[in-house]
Amino acid sequence: MSIAPAEYTSLESAGPRNEEYLWTLNFGPQHPATHTTLRLVLKLEGERVVDAMPEMGYLHSGFEKIGEHLTFNQYVTVTDRMNYISPVANNVAWHHAVETLLGIELTPRCTYIRTIVAELARISDHLLCNGAVGLDTGAFTFFLYAFYQREVIYDILETLCGARFTNSYTRVGGVSQDFTPLVIEKIRAFLKTFPKTLDDMERLLTRNRIFVDRTKGVGVLTKEEAINRGATGPVARASGVTRDLRKDEPYLAYADLDFNVACASAGDCYARYLVRMQEMRESLKIVQQALDRLPDGPVNVGIDQRTALPTKQQVYSTIEGTISHFELSMANRGFEVPFEESYAAIEAPNGELGFYLVGDGDDTAYRARCRPPSVLHFALFPHLIRGHTLSDVVAVLGSLNIIAAELDR
Amino acid sequence: MFVSKLDELANWCRKNSLWPMPFATACCGIELMATGASKHDLARFGAEVFRFSPRQCDLMIVAGRVVMKMLPVLQRIWLQMHEPKWVISMGACASTGGVFDTYAVVQGIDRFIPVDMYVPGCPPRPEQLIQAIIDLQDKIQREGTITGREFDTAERQRKKRALVEATLPLTIDAARNPVLQRELAAAADAAART
């Protein structure tokens, strides 16, 4: 397959121009600043980017096709590998969608636990995104600070469920492991130490002249464009869109918790960086409150709902437990899935992460569509980069936080 | 005698100054970054000089699944690297396709390029990757020659390839591709039945 730039007529390419002075630069798919596998074909006039043609699909692995062949509980392992810098958030999103389709009401403890892990995932996602923006604009130390804190979060999740990275933490109607005192202790320690590091990080970069010069006014997205082009999450909020599903369509335990939605109006790379920094602080607030109010009680839904595996105690000592365990373990005896379809989304670190599920009575989905925020953000790219210089490409790309596995699926 | 000592010296130099080329496509790439970052610190093993240009590297770390659209890119980058060069296939996806047994994912990069070291895990922990690099260093020390003769194995390779080709679909020509033919036949069969 040749790497030839394809002819591209973008939606808003300005009329005929003198093409003789333009030259074409191929950027990616294997390039350090793309972080993952995406490709840009840039049309340059000197150092100025006249047009960009983004291309994706270099990591398309057929996630949605696998979703039609794995059961609702099995597929959670695949969602881990979707937005792999915050896997737990994907787990939560997937089972949120499954439970919406099946009509399952979670236990209060489960909603709080899922809220906590989802917010930890948000912190770790924003750490990597901002760290990578720092790295791309020349701030390597900042990146190391961010990565060190990610290791702490990895450690918490490893204590929680045994895997540091691909957690597969949620289950239909519950989670795989309850919080242990050690986990709570580790999260509390993190809550205590992390704000200090966050302060350090802000001191390193937020008023750093080089960083500010390279990101301020670069890649401006207006509010109208953000909505019309389908931006969500921090990218939209940096442009003044106040939409945040945690507030607008409260799911899990967010309705009970007190937090602010971080917004900015400038819509440039710097605003996106600031929004992410602020969101980390808000996430800390959420985790703190949720941990303080963590309800007691069972973490999985009861036997009567026939979705979560009963505990060993129940299996060995009650007939309902034994039957439920048997039925759930048998092929074709699992869940009762309606012949219906539903869409449910959560506010993932990157934006609205939703799943459109079609049930056909079987405990595998008939269709498992993932609505990834990255696709729409990557489609924004030509719009944001036009007129800027070549060196701004990495800043814009970093601030959009495009994760190829989520982009291509 | 002198040459063998010189070999040893060259190998010692090579093994302790591996310049990896991170071919990071997916999840494993993040663990690869973690390996290079503060806590695990690959610099302790003399392999932290990540260079993103294949011309400057001698160790390619393929981290993450490689799909149909990416494989030609991988092959081109491998061709661009200078000898002596080594390849680590990091993670289940790069080694075997992992959980992604789907239409788009290449079922193991070793079907299409030579691989020296496989790291299991999904994704492997940074410690595992570090162990793989140490093992590769051992291998370089043991087998390396100053002229790079360890790669003059055309004859050996051809024998091995002949063995593999008997079982694997490796021809680009669809008519000579046994698996493609088999799957096409199966698809036609299924279509006929429905």
Added chain:
Amino acid sequence: MPITQPPVDAVIQALTAAVRPCDVSVFRGQTRVVVPVERALDAFRHLAGAGFDLLVDVTCVDYLDYRGAKQRYGLVYVLVNTVTNERLTVRVFADDPDPTVPSVTSIWRAADWLEREVWDLFGVRFEGHPDLRRLVMPEVFTAHPLRKDYPLQGRGERHNFPVLTRDDG
């Protein structure tokens, strides 16, 4: 936990008056409305005018052997009103051969890549799309892999590459 959503009755009534959609249903608090394909563009224009400014998702379902399905391809448009936070799912159906629906890129720019993806994976053509090319699969690919009659492991395309040996390097 089901999503709590404000009712969109008024919107539906106005839409019915404007373009006569054929079927409205509610499941888990989510309102779905089926719009006939020939009036789809009018319906979308009407909805955009009624405040549904954010197009969240465009996707497709292949109802090849689904119980009670009349047409093979069911397009799904998830719309959101960012002021009132109402959600509405619009369905448009198309059928073999040559399934075609109107493109909504002129209303929501967000549809550009989403429609390209549907074309790529399902082979549903979007009339009026400015640049309908494959999005994720290589240009040389011929099948539409998310169709139900395409096998999970593919048809051997993934094995179809030249092999490099040490000799080549």
